[in-house]
Amino acid sequence: CRRAIVAIELDRNDRTTAPARLLRVGADGSTTTVKTAPATRWGDYLRYSYRQLDFSDVRQPGLYMLEYGATRTAPFRIADDVYAGAWHPTLDVYFPVAMDHMYVNEGYRVWHGDAHRDDARQAPLNHEHIDLYAQGPTTDTKYKPGEHIPGLAVGGWFDAGDFDIRTQSQYQVVRSLVDTWEQWRPTRDTTAVDWTRRRTEIHVPDGTPDLLQQIRHGTLQLVAQFDAVGHAIHGIVEPDVAQYTHLGDASTKTDGLIHDPALKLGEERGGRSGTPDDRWAFTTKASALNYGSIAALAAASRSLGEADPALAKTALGIATRIWAEEQTHAPDLYQHGNTTGGPLDSERFAAAVELLRTTRDPRYATAVQTLWPAMERRFAFNLRDAVAAIPLMPQSYREGMIPAVRAYAAATVKAAAANPFGVPITTGGWAGSGTVIVGALNAYALHKAFPDIMPADPVFRGAEFLLGHHPGSDISFVSGVGTRSKEVAYGNNRADFSFIAGGVVPGVLIVKPDFPENHEDWPFFWGENEYVIPEGAMWIELAHAVQDLAGKPPAK
Incomplete structure (x- = not known):
């Protein structure tokens, strides 16, 4: 049980007072007043004045509406399970629609075709691009600018309202989905995903939990980057503004054919095209991206152990190998916009925590302990990783965290006011x-x-x-x-x-x-x-x- 308090937003010049009412909606649509009380003044915020109604004492399940003056809310439920299915549309529809490199169908509707089969061309050197992407003075790959990088046309999600694959978003999503899986094990299955056919069917179960399928889809893209160039890349994005502003089916943005500069514009031959519409891969090395990506791969390997043991083994192999490689040289510190990873220490800490959770190897516990002082100084941004490590660390680690927890809790109270x-x-x-x-x-x-x-x-x-x-x-x-x-x-x-x-x-x-x-x-x-x-x-x-x-x- 908890407080149920609603804010009533009024014009600052509104001096009238009216009782607030909570109405119960009957099966026949009739309403019954179950609580009438004066709304308590909270004060002013922004350009409005606010009052509040506390109806925490109303516990009977059912449909209700709130009324203040001539305004009524839409009906809402009071029930113990009110949030139980609130995540279903996000997993059932939003994430399937966001799946790149797949044909996505829902009944009689095709959301989009198999997009970006021609991914991706090496981005040009010393180039600042749209949407906060940039390429540094070297490619850090074996590919020349404009050359096709094979193996990237798999997995991943459209980042947002646009269609790029922003690696930082990909690994954030994978880790969040893994957290959900490990804490609650939701076995909901309403989506069929066939990677061989590159086809997703919404509202068609296939016997595999949808959450695991989405974890796999993100993991495929992260693995593909390491397989293709040996390190995490910033992302894959359209080559020009005309494509960037494209609306509609993502599969119509490009011709789906790998660009061949030997062909004329518009010419197609042998599965290649003379049209340079392939997306660009931005590849300048950034250790922060490596750490962020291997944190996700280490986490994914735990969730995919039964659903796809081969991919789980590959993901963990990459994670342990890249961690070891990063310890042999000074970090690659290339930064641009919001596409090259978060703060280096934070990304490294996340990788150490996930590798510790997966392998129980004490060297990762040592890294967690070594990095903790820096994380304590930025506790608000790193605390979930810090807390996740507690079961695998000495008792002194948890005890040393308590001052930061108390300070954060106090700051939360202040912000809430x-x-x-x-x-x-x-x-x-x-x-x-x-x-x-x-x-x-x-x-x-x-x-x-x-x-x-x-x-x-x-x-x-x-x-x-x-x-x-x-x-x-x-x-x-x-x-x-x-x-x-x-x-x-x-x-x-x-x-x-x-x-x-x-x-x-x-x-x-x-x-x-x-x-x-x-x-x-x-x-x-x-x-x-x-x-x-x-x-x-x-x-x-x-x-x-x-x-x-x-x-x-x-x-x-």
Whole structure:
């Protein structure tokens, strides 16, 4: 049981008062008032004034609506299992639709054909590209600029509303999906995936848990990068702006044929093409990317042991080999934009933690302990990895973490008091759903490991924010989930002014100085409306976490 408090958003000049009412909806559509109470003033936030209604004492399962003055909400459920299936659309629809290098079909609808079969050409040297990609002064591969790099046309997901494969996103998703699998083992099977035929069928079970299939799909792309060039690459992206802005079926972006410069433009012969429309691979070495990728491969190897033992063995082999290689030289520090990995120490720590969890090898425990002081200084960004290592480390490791946990818990309380929604609301050019999910997952990890220090309530507040308890409106930022959800979003079908079920958008963007905005009439505001795969994976994880804390196991 936990608090149930709703925020009522009013104009700052509204001086009227009205009782807030909670209505129960009967089977015949009639309503019965079950609670009437004055709304308690919270105060001002941004340009609005807020009041709150606490209905924590209402426990009877059923359908309800809230009413204040002449405004009623859409009906919502009160039940112990309200979050049990909240992640289903994300796994059932959003991730299958995002699968690159596959033909994806749903009933009578083809979401997209087998895209990017011509991946990929070596990016040119000393080149700053679109979407924060860049190539340094060397290729760090055996391929010349413009030359085809074989083996990359497999696995991975479209990064967001656009179609690139951003490696940093790929390994974040794999690790998040593995976390969900290892904590809750959801065996839900509604999607058939055939990699031999390169075909995905939505709403067609095939006997394998869908979560494991998505883990495998991401792992295939990460493995392919190491097999192709020996290290993790920044990603694979369109060669020009005309392709980058492509709308519709991703398979129509290129001709699917490997470029042959000996052929004329438009000429096709022997499965090759003279049209240079193949995507580019950006390959300058970055140790941060290597560490991030092998963290995901080490994690995936645990989950895939039964479903695909050969791939699991390959993934772990790459992870242990690349870790060993990285210890033999100074790190490769190439950085550009947000495509070359996170902070080096953080990525290395993540790799050490995942390799320790997989192998139990004490050398990784030594690396975890050695890196811990740096992680403690940036605890908010590394705490889930730090907590994951606790069962495999000496008791002193956990005890040494307690001051950081206490400081983080205190900071969470302070942040919760800054607005009536009790979550960190960012004010940058990209809205903050991701920050809210990370905060909720951080709280869950700390609550499970240190329940006497970190309460569970921040986990629920994060989920509530995503599903409609936020400034500006009560719309859910998870399409297809909640009482009213995003129906116009920046997915790869944005030209249709439509949505992809289960996609998560950035949400409320604070337009300076004080206007909370999320456009439902214009999908092209990417900072408010663009689906991004890491948020989708984290939503699956968060929905499981809140259902776990609610006292009933999540739906399988």
